[in-house]
Amino acid sequence: MRRVVITGIGLVTPLGCGVEATWTRLLAGQSGARRVTEFEVSDLGCQIASFIPRGPKSEGLFEATEWMEAKEVRKVDEFIVYAMAAAEQAIVDSGFKAKTVEEQESTGVLIGSGIGGLNGIANTSILLKEQGPRRVSPFFIPGRLINLAAGYVSIRHQFKGPNHAVVTACSTGAHAIGDAARLVALGDAEVMVAGGAESPIGRIALAGFGACRALSTGFNDRPTAGSRPYDKDRDGFVMGEGAGIVVLESLEHAKARGAKIYAEVIGYGMSGDAFHITAPAADGDGAYRCMRMAVKRAGIDPSEIDYVNAHGTSTPMGDEIELAAVERLFGNSAGKLMMSSTKSSIGHLLGAAGSVEAIFSVLAMRDGIAPPTINLDNPSVESPIDLVAHKPKKREINTVLSNSFGFGGTNASLVMRRV
Amino acid sequence: MSDIADRVKKIVVTHLGVEAEKVTENASFIDDLGADSLDTVELVMAFEEEFKCEIPDDAAEHILTVGNAIDFLEKNAGSSAGKPAA
Numbered sequence: 001m002r003r004v005v006i007t008g009i010g011l012v013t014p015l016g017c018g019v020e021a022t023w024t025r026l027l028a029g030q031s032g033a034r035r036v037t038e039f040e041v042s043d044l045g046c047q048i049a050s051f052i053p054r055g056p057k058s059e060g061l062f063e064a065t066e067w068m069e070a071k072e073v074r075k076v077d078e079f080i081v082y083a084m085a086a087a088e089q090a091i092v093d094s095g096f097k098a099k100t101v102e103e104q105e106s107t108g109v110l111i112g113s114g115i116g117g118l119n120g121i122a123n124t125s126i127l128l129k130e131q132g133p134r135r136v137s138p139f140f141i142p143g144r145l146i147n148l149a150a151g152y153v154s155i156r157h158q159f160k161g162p163n164h165a166v167v168t169a170c171s172t173g174a175h176a177i178g179d180a181a182r183l184v185a186l187g188d189a190e191v192m193v194a195g196g197a198e199s200p201i202g203r204i205a206l207a208g209f210g211a212c213r214a215l216s217t218g219f220n221d222r223p224t225a226g227s228r229p230y231d232k233d234r235d236g237f238v239m240g241e242g243a244g245i246v247v248l249e250s251l252e253h254a255k256a257r258g259a260k261i262y263a264e265v266i267g268y269g270m271s272g273d274a275f276h277i278t279a280p281a282a283d284g285d286g287a288y289r290c291m292r293m294a295v296k297r298a299g300i301d302p303s304e305i306d307y308v309n310a311h312g313t314s315t316p317m318g319d320e321i322e323l324a325a326v327e328r329l330f331g332n333s334a335g336k337l338m339m340s341s342t343k344s345s346i347g348h349l350l351g352a353a354g355s356v357e358a359i360f361s362v363l364a365m366r367d368g369i370a371p372p373t374i375n376l377d378n379p380s381v382e383s384p385i386d387l388v389a390h391k392p393k394k395r396e397i398n399t400v401l402s403n404s405f406g407f408g409g410t411n412a413s414l415v416m417r418r419v
Numbered sequence: 420m421s422d423i424a425d426r427v428k429k430i431v432v433t434h435l436g437v438e439a440e441k442v443t444e445n446a447s448f449i450d451d452l453g454a455d456s457l458d459t460v461e462l463v464m465a466f467e468e469e470f471k472c473e474i475p476d477d478a479a480e481h482i483l484t485v486g487n488a489i490d491f492l493e494k495n496a497g498s499s500a501g502k503p504a505a
Contacts, residue, residue, distance in 0.1 A: 135468075
């Protein structure tokens with residue numbers, strides 16, 4: 001199989017719009033969480049979420065119409081706009097333009113989402129009930145379908161290669177990058193634009209995830225303290241929104257055009273828990289086998305990994321199970337490993353989490369610094385692993401692992417290395 | 420220009436994202452204003468909502484230009500071509 005590298009990155013997150021805007025605030029230990037004021041929350045258990053800050057992109061903020069024409073923005077749910085914004089950033093960053101027909105046909109898009117246009121579906125259901133079918137927009141379906149993020153990006157940039165989407169709940173973003181890297185490795189495409197996007201925040205998602213007992217409910221008066229992976233007071237995740245998109249290409253293609261190379265995707269692992277629809281298996285075997293497969297595919301020893309970006313959602317059950325699985329994989333080398341959950345800062349971006357966090361892992365290598373796990377005041381268990389509490393840690397980082405686990409017992413791990 | 424013509428043109432500008440000068444009575448939604456078939460469906464819905472009427476599908480098929488829309492709505496606004504809007 002051909003070697004695959006990352007040559008462009010783009011982010012829209014609750015810390016900002018743009019890679020540097022987000023990364024600076026992440027390293028500063030800031031949180032994107034706040035109390036929900038956009039809709040009624042008084043009857044909901046969880047009344048906080050991590051929102052993308054709105055405003056001009058020149059200030060590192062997000063304004064939908066700077067990334068998509070106003071008439072298009074009206075037609076789609078926001079996950080598509082976030083995907084367009086992050087893809088645009090990544091493509092510009094990569095310096096790649098598909099100019100010839102051949103280049104267009106060998107460039108594809110693979111962008112997923114966990115729940116896509118959930119808010120649009122919910123609102124249109126109400127409209128249908130109250131006003132009847134003649135008021136349902138012709139853009140209702142194409143503006144909610146998950147693969148339309150990839151569709152819109154391909155139309156904008158004239159990428160005519162594989163056009164695909166992943167839907168694996170909270171593993172989506174990682175699976176998208178892993179699967180897209182495979183398409184490049186196997187020669188189905190020279191360049192792939194890949195990642196995840198999500199715009200879940202709304203009454204219906206807060207009610208639904210709340211009913212699953214997955215959300216934080218005890219920090220409504222202290223939103224920025226709500227996401228606290230590994231801390232003994234954690235009580236669920238804080239929902240976030242955004243997108244993370246990368247440009248992947250074959251190493252030869254990147255070299256031939258003199259592209260800057262962030263990292264090589266050297267390992268990709270996948271597994272299923274085959275256990276429960278929402279809960280991870282207590283023995284962490286699914287997570288362990290997923291990481292083991294990624295490391296094996298990378299052809300390295302776990303001890304070569306310097307930093308792990310954990311799935312670590314801040315749920316009482318999940319964090320310790322993942323931590324134990326990582327300790328099992330790393331064995332004696334766990335003592336020199338750094339692992340953090342950046343969900344402590346940005347919240348849980350569901351289908352976008354895996355790709356956003358893969359980008360954070362790449363930046364950790366670029367700058368030689370591990371982003372912190374904020375709010376980790378009192379770890380619930382002792383671990384030989386350095387969980388990078390509160391403050392980032394400077395250290396040379398050459399190889400990283402990024403974990404994502406989703407409802408349904410679906411797991412994905414990516415191993416990336418400096419080139 | 421009639422009040423109805425004004426309101427029609429405003430809707431066209433908003434929905435198709437085109438400059439007001441281009442929205443002449445002879446302008447075709449698809450050929451001159453860049454609409455696709457879905458846009459035209461949505462435009463008709465917007466007219467229905469603005470003018471509180473129902474535009475049946477067979478009538479909508481003949482609304483191809485800004486002028487067609489104005490003519491139809493001048494005759495049918497409020498009263499509706501068929502049933503009142505739900």
